Amino acid sequence: MKTIFIGKNCIEVEKTDSTNSYLSRLMGEKTLFEGTVVITNRQEQGRGQRGATWESEPNKNLTLSILLQPNFLRPDEQFQLNKAISLGVMEFVQNSLFIENRNVRVKWPNDIYIGNKKVAGILIENSVSGNSLQHSIIGIGINVNQEKFSAKLPNPTSLKIEAGKEFNLKECLAQLCSCIENRYLELRANHFPLLDNDYLKNLYRFDEWADYNYKEKRFKAKIVGITKLGKLMLETEKEKIMECDFKEVEFLKSGFVANQ
């Protein structure tokens, strides 16, 4: 591991319900260093956003959690943490692929896409006391060597599907930790404009006309920015700008909204 702190303490567990839950329980038992990683080859109840699950075939993928202590951020600055982590994971995916198929983007707020397919997901769970972030558990699931997915997933892919070769999971973990650490150090050094700029530059569908469902209405719009709190700014064909909350907006496949 060529990092300074992320992954230096790496706890490998044969199987667990969810690495985020495991790390959270472990923190209740003993003091852990910042950068501690919990990784498993068999995550049985991987979690996504509230109520959603993350499925991963055993021994094929990366499912891990990282403990961070971004207590230099206020609760209302936490989307900056999301930007740093998303960029780190995205850069790991980019580096794993050949230059010609590096169409890797961050889908707001924190999925990683190759083309129009999802290769990785992130679940960030913070603890907040008063007006400061105490610690963050960063859960990451990356499809690495898995080739077949459940039919109910809308658009999954993996590094192997995209690159056409098998990956070594240990090497992948080292690379991933390094990519995330680089971005996290930028966050610690308060490089917010850099993170803002890189996040937008690598944002899936940024400045492109596409179809959206917002508050039960379907229309064409383009992403023009992200607010400080992380809301998605969509501009409609009538040049109206809307600031959308995560639960209010859905990215539609093209063709849902008729051309006008």
Add this chain to the structure above:
Amino acid sequence: MKLTEIQELIKFVVKSGASEVTYEIKGLKLTIKTPGKNGGEQQQIIMHAPMQVAAPTVSVPVEKKSPAKKQESAPVADDSKFITIKSPMIGTFYRSSAPDKPAFVNVGDEIKKGQTICIIEAMKLFNEIESEFSGKIVKVLVEDTTPVEYDQPLFLVEPN
């Protein structure tokens, strides 16, 4: 100059979109600075009184643009022994860790300092909110899975 007149002036400047306006009348100099379109929620007013009087700096909070606070029930005003736990951020309030899990706390429960009492989610980031003191939950002021504003009261607690 009356306070209501100053308030009117602030509203006018905020509406106009100007970032700074200086207004002088009868030896009183008033500078109103707004944080711009995407700025915070406060307008800073600097009053320069004439002569030897030290210039006081007054910050007047101006009404937020966000919708009115949804407060299910107001904190009991006459009971000063209770403490309200307020939301440290804008987001969605959840009383449990997952839809099929029991609530972190219920009315009547004893809570300890550092204990998780709710989750506030913002843009898919989940925040477990810890109590800053020990006590007993007297009232839950917000409905499960509803939006909360910054500083909105969430729980009424009787401290130990």
